[in-house]
Amino acid sequence: MGSIVNVILQRLGLGILVLFAVSLIIFLGVELLPGDLCQAIQGQAATESTVAACRRDLGLDQAAPVRYIHWLGNIAQGDFGTSLANGRKISELISVRLGNTFFLAAVAAVIAVPLSLALGILAALYRNSWFDRSINILTLSSISFPEFFVAYILILIFSVKLAWFPSLADVSPDTPFFERLHKVFLPALTLTLVVMAHMMRMTRAAIINLMASPYIEMAKFKGLSRAHIIMHHALPNAWAPIVNVVALNLAYLIVGVVIVEVVFVYPGLGQLIVDSVQKRDIPVVQACSIIFAATYVLLNLTADILSIATNPRLLHPR
Amino acid sequence: MDNETQANKSSVLLEIRALRIDGMRDDRWHEIVKGIDLTLHRGEVLGLIGESGAGKSTLGIAAMGYVKPGCRFSGGSIHFDGIDMLAASEAKKQALRGVRIAYVAQSAAASFNPAHRLIDQFAETPIQHQQCNKAEAYADAKDLYGKLQMPDPEQIGFRYPHQVSGGQLQRAMTAMAMSCRPDLIIFDEPTTALDVTTQIEVLMTMKDIVEKFNTAAIYITHDLAVVAQMADRIMVLRHGELVEEAPTCTMLSAPQQDYTKSLWAVRSFTKTRLAENTDEQAIISVKNVTAGYGMLDILHEINFDLHRGQTVSVVGESGSGKSTTARVITGLLPPRIGEVLFQGQALPKDYRQRSKDQLRQVQMIYQMADTAINPRQRIRDIIGRPLAFYLGMNPKQCEARTRELLDMIELKPDQFIDRFPSELSGGQKQRVCIARALAAEPSCIICDEVTSALDQLVAEGILRLLDRLQRELNLAYMFITHDLATVKAISDEVVVMLKGRIVEQGSKDTIFSPPHHEYTEKLLSSVPQMDPDWMRNLVAQRSPQH
Incomplete structure (x- = not known):
């Protein structure tokens, strides 16, 4: 077991290194933006002295490396600073939103992952049958349409025509669990349709790829059924590529939900980042970017470790 | 033997009549089994022998009513214990496979699922076919592991395939095939990938278990001496047709067909002359080399010389350090202690520090010609590359020299120069590898198991070619092999290695005549002989010592 612990520690170290690099890129990216933050805040009313005062207040008069270390040190302690738009603590602002985003991602994942794995396995089992073909066509077409289109189609069917689910996913922190679930169902379904094709096709391909191995042939010579061969002989050896694609899609569920959140007016992190960019609320954008990066790194790390x-x-x- | 078993033994278990099987190649169906009859009685062991492409494996697995993807049955009949295997439904055949007909594959390492323990793969067949429950299957597995003389039969099944050796894996596979006590086992080259010393142990246990349970078997191999130990009756196949069929003793003592005789005669090749120039300075000297990977030393204090016009064979089982020695000489693995001299001058340890001319002097030919040449290059590019690289030839000179080289390796230049490797047979590919090595005009060639992947007749052709080139070009060969018949045929000097050390070295005659080192003795005595009683006698001889 020693070697596995070593590998995990190694990957964790690498992950932290990557996050560090990302924080540097985010910081430099924001530095390179044209214009002055304080001038932007104060707009037409800015005078030289008020801008200077504002810069002093925000610590912008210090050299960039000093500010970077200061910023990074605060983040490490969980302090993301304050929003420029409304002066609230960013960590407070984000925590509710982040919870909402994670909730939506979790609901979508709980539907999408088992469904795509099952469909992928079935497609491999009945390879080249009508089932295999239609599943492929269905998932491929759902991934080919833009997300907002899928979202509006679902709204049209399920909330306008059938009126089963609300078209607005306006949850608040005190919304009860089942009502919350009911409200996020349509956005979750949209996300499911978007991420399913990738996972399902990788599951199918990974299994079929192994079906030519000598140990699969041996299993056939042992008189085992095709279903047993796929579940017990192919699948255990196919996890590595599948887990990686699942992780990539889970990351997308968190990082790529911006459009879906906007369509359903869902108070998640995506909405927040769009709002903040519009308001030039740089610290919030930075904080969101770091959280997105961390999510990505963490999920890929998990996938790496699982496939090992x-x-x-x-x-x-x- | 009582009357009942007598009757049982004589009854027919498998009957194949005029069987035809087609294979798809180049978008066309080609017949690969051309109307073969085969009859197998209960408890009988039938040997199927032939070169690769003879259709013996295809015929073997056809007994299960199975053809590989890309093949089809096109005629004839297969009856297993009265069941028409060609007409039977997939479900019916599935019920027979593993239960009444079992299969033992050539590469145990590839045929065991890496994700499951040995014992679970054993238990799978009886459990899935509802023969017994898990506890009974486990108990039976341990019993069979013991019968097959695997070490620690109680525990070994709980290991994963990568945790046991090749010989043990092959026995575990035989045990797995036995799990439902089948009427018929198909052994498909089960010992081809094993060392001679391991091979004999596996063969003994296989023969023993087949006799114990009175199981009928089809034993597929290209090695005559092996099939002589195992089979009651032998069928010789060639190009999908039956050449000859006879009981083992008759077949060995009085083969009828020319082809069969030629198979028997393959081992007759011996090198034509012995160069006597040992006083001359050695081309390559390996001096006191200790080398390994990381902190672990694989080689310990290796010393030997290569002389012009001479062949030094390095023999030993896998893992004995033969190929590692080659890597040290070529500079791929810098030694920790010691050095390699070229004509008395020390070569830089790492190939990256060697000059082009130093690199040119030592060339390699590998076991797998398939993977040693780039499938996307034409023969002219494969052979032309070292000409341009080492000798700085222009394209015109390259072409002329490539043609000369092709002539030397007995391939017609006009016909072959623009082909891709996929358009060559295994033996032809190996010849191209030889030409590529020659192109650099080396003084020494390292041949790493160059004939192991080839059929005996083809292998003999390669050996003859290498011998002729050595005489014409005064080359030094280092010949790495585990096949003692090859060693006998081609060497002047022999180096015997065991666990990274040289246990014995000297001229061929010294090594092959007694007294031997204990390990050399074991190696020599493990080489199967064309005598059906050889194995039984050897076992009797060795057993008192244990």
Whole structure:
């Protein structure tokens, strides 16, 4: 087991390094933006002295490296600073939104992941049958349409015509769980349709790729059924590529939900980042970017570790 | 033997009549099994022998009513214990496979699922076919592991395939095939990938278990001496047709057909002369080399010389450090201690520090010609590259020299120069590899198991070619092999390696005549002989010592 712990520690170290690099890029990117933040805040009314005072207040008169270290140190302690738009603590602002985003992503994942794995396995089992073909066509077309289009179609069907689900997902912190679930169902379904094709097709391909291996042929010679062969002989060896694609899509569920959140007016992180960009609320944009990056790194890290952990050679060394 | 088993033994278990199987190649169907009859009685072991492409594996698995993807049955009949296997439904065949007909594959390492423990793969067949529950299957597995003389039969099943050795894996696969006590087992080249010393142990246990349970078997191999130990009766196949069929003793003592005789005669090749120039300075000297990967030393204090016009064979089982020695000489693996001399001058340890001329002097030919040449290059580019690289030839000179080289390796230049590797047979590919090595005009060629992947007749052609080139060009060969018949045929000097050390070295005659080092003795005595009683005698000889 020693080797696996080593690998995990190694990957964790790498992940932290990547996050560090990302924070640097975000900071530099914002630095490179044209114009002066304080001038932007004060607009036409800005005089030289008020701008200077504002810069002093925000600590912008210090050198960039000093500010970077200061910013990074605060983030490490969980302090993202204050919003320029309304002066509230960014961590407060984000925590509710982040919770909402995670909730929506979780609901979408709970539907999408098992569904795509099951469909992928079934497609591999009935390879080249009408089932395989129609599943492929369906998932491919759903990924081919733009998200907002899928979202509006779903709204048209499920809230306008059938009136089963609301078209506005306006949850608040005190919305009860089941009502919340009811409200996020349509956005979750939209996201499911968007991410399913990728996962389902990778599951199918990973399994079919292994079906030519000698141990699969051996399993056939042992008289095992095709379903048993796929579940017990192909799938355990196919996890590595599948887990990676699942992680990539889970990350998308959190990072790529901007459009869906806007369409359904869902108070998530995506909405916040769009609003903040419009208001030039730079600290909030920076904070959101760091959180998105961390999510991405963490999920990919998990996928890496899982795909290593499913390798019996590492799990059970000689 | 009582009357009942006598009757059982004589009854027919498998009957194949005029079987035809087609294979798809270049978008056309080609017949690969051309009307073969085969009859197998209960408890009988039938040997199927032939070169690769003879259709023996295809015929073997056809007994299960199975053809590989891209093949089809096109005629004839297969009856297993009265069941028409060509007419039977998939479900019916599935119920037979693993239960009444089992299969043992060539590469145990590839045929075990890496994700499951050995014992679970054993238990899978009886459980899925509802023969017994898990506890009974486990108990039976341990019993069979013991019968197959695997070490620690109680525990070994709980290991994963990568945690046991090749020989043990092959036995575990035989045990797995036995799990439902089938009527018929198909052994498809089960010991081809094993060392001679391991091979004999596996063969003994296989033969033993087949006799114990009175199981009928089809034993597929290209090695005559092996099939002589295992089979009651032998069928010789060629190009999908039956050449000859006879009981083992008759077949060995009085083969009827010319083809069969030629198979028997393959081992007759011996090198034509012995160069006597040992007083001359060695081309390559390996001096006191200790080398390994990381902190672990694989080689310990290796010393030997290569002389012009001579062949030094390096023998030993896999893992003995033969190929690592080659890597040290070529500079791919810098030694930790010691050095490699070229004509008395020390070569830089790392190939990156060697000059083009130093690199040119030592060339390599590999076991797998398939993977050693770029499939996307034409023969002219494969051979032309070293000409341009080492000798700075212009395209015109390259072409002329490539043609000369093709002539030397007995491939017609006009016909072959613009082909891709995929348009060549295995033996032809190996010849191209030889030409590529020659192109650099080396003084020494390292041949790493160059004939192991080839059929005996083809392998003999390669050996003859190498021998002729050595005489014409006065080359030094270092010949890495685990096949003692090849060693006998081509060497002047022999180096025997065990666990990274040289245990014995000297001229061929010294090594092959007694007294031997203990390990050399074991190696020599493990080489199967064309005598059906050889294995039984050897076992009897060795057993008192244990």
